[in-house]
Amino acid sequence: MLGATTLTAGFLFTGLPMASADQVRDTQWANQYFNLDKVWSITRGEGVTVAVIDAGVDPNHPDLAGRVLPGYDPSGGGNEVGTSNPHGTGIASLIAGQGHGDNDGVVGLAPGVKILPIFKGGPGDRDGIPEAVKWAVDHDAKVINISQGGSEDNPRMPDAVAYAAAHNVLIVASSGNSNAPVEYPARTPGILAVGAVDKDLKIWPKSNYGPEVLLSAPGVRIVSAGSCGTGQYCIGDGTSDATAYVSAAAALVRAKFPKLTAGQVAERLVKSASRPAGVSKLPDQHYGYGVVRPYEALTMDIPAGTTQGPLALPAGGDPSPAAGGGATTGGGSSADPGSGLGDPGAVPELKQSSTSTMPLILGAIGGAVVLLIVIIAIVVANSRRRNRSQSLPGQPGGPAPYGAPQGWPPAQQPPYGQQPGAPQYGQQPPPGYPQQPPTGYQNPYQGQ
Known part of the structure; x- marks a missing residue:
């Protein structure tokens, strides 16, 4: 197994002074690109829960007060409440941050959503992401954010993805930070893989690429909440942050169009994305269908499309999604969250x-x-x-069979990726953005 690392470059824990509130808000260039006032005139994402499978989320950070639900740790260690590693808190803040005080702190793209924090590790330091996905589905998450990755596939992940698809839950994952083919789990068929762009909307040179990439989003010099050094904020690069923004955009679409399937939500996101400059043919292996545009995704006249949308057909389980927004089991039992996923070394068979x-x-x-x-x-x-x-008269055609509709690129199957961390706000990241994987944690997924 590979050590799990976060997919944000340069989380360096140095004792630099905390950035001022004005610096935090002013440096959130992505929010200016999104034009939050226009987006929020439509919806702030109320009524939607986004699961963040990561290193844990600090529910006491002032920018996340009241946004974080009780979560889950498949390992049983209570690590869903995370304060030592800022990555999960940062991802949550980009999705649902609401700032604090008088225009202080980080504001996320969808501050009306609730965050469901789930730790990425399982018992015995093994990968717990498949169990985390199922638990998120059973506890009413409509979008699952996985800002983790690595080169090694988990044989139990395809069935977890199929379980989410069958319950109409969209999984969004980071492509990786090594300028290489898309990592796992983003490479798993049925997951929406995301690349990162800079302030000029140019692809970040370290963003991973491949036919699995469907969208790109801001991921360079991104300020997020989290205890970096002695401060409460971090800044860094990576597809982790880009993934958080796409998850937030998906949550906004789910709030505005609750009857769309997960695939149809992805359809609105890709059909409304901006075409990258100089790219003549879409999808592009770096940008996907372009840079996400939340306001356009909420307001453009876009046909619902097929049930599956642009998502590849999941390889495991029964992928037939529920109609009309999907039906989850609501209050799934936490006593056996991995039920149906098989033993750690076994090929899982999810019981739908x-x-x-x-x-x-x-x-x-x-x-x-x-x-x-x-x-x-x-x-x-x-x-x-x-x-x-x-x-x-002929019967009108029903939804397309569960699978990638004709014309969408076929999903390929290769290895979970990783991203380095982010220096504290106010510090320039050092050359190379060295990775800093959490010690003692083994997992085929590495953070991005």
Whole structure:
């Protein structure tokens, strides 16, 4: 296993003085790009829960007060409440930060959403992200943010992704920070992979690339909440931050259009993205379909499209998504959050909530179905005899089968990536942005 690291470059823990409140707000250039006043005139994301699978979130940070729900740690260590590693807190703040006081602190793109913090590690220092995904789904998350990555695949992840898809939950993950092919879990079919751009909306040179990348977002010189050194704020580069912004944009769309499937939410995001300068053909392996534009995603006239949208077909489980916004189990038990995911070394087989009842339903109504078919056949035959010159109207086409619709790039399957950390606000990141993986944690996913 590879040591998990966050996918934000340069989290350096140095005792630099805290940045002033004005510096924090003024340096959030991404919020100026998003034009928050226009976005918030439509929605702030109220009623949507975003799960942040990461190093834990500090619920007591002043910029996140009242935004963080009770979370979960698959390892049982209570690490979902994280204060020693600022990465998870930073990601949460870019999604749901609301600042504090008189225009102080970090403001996120969707300050009306709730954050569901989930620790990324499982028992015995193994990867806990598949269990974390299932727990998030069972506890009403509509969007799951995974700003983690690495080169090693987890054989249990595809079924976790299929479980989320079957319950209409969108997973957004960072592509990686090594200028290499997209890492896992973002490379897992069914996940929306994200690249990072700078203030000029040019691709960040270290942003990973591949056909799995569907969107890009601001990820360079990003200020976020979190205890870096002696201060409460950090600044850094990475696809982690870009992923947080795409997750926030997805949450805004889910708030405005609650009946869209996860794939249709992704459809609105890609169809409204801005075309990168100098890119003639989309999708591009670095930018995807372009840079996310939340206001346009909320206001443009975009057909709902197929159920699957641009997302690749998940490789595991029963991927059939619930209609009309999806149905989750609501209050899933935390006593056995990994139920159905298999043992750590086993290929997981997620037990879908629909499959356990399907055989009973078929057995009870099988005879009635046969009788109904016979009756319909008789009615159709009589109708044709009455008016041979008029053909029966065709049935409108239903949703496309679960899978990537024709024209979307096929998902490829390779290894979970990683991103270095961020220096405290006010410090320039050193050359090379050395990675600083958390000690003692082993996980195929590495933070970005």
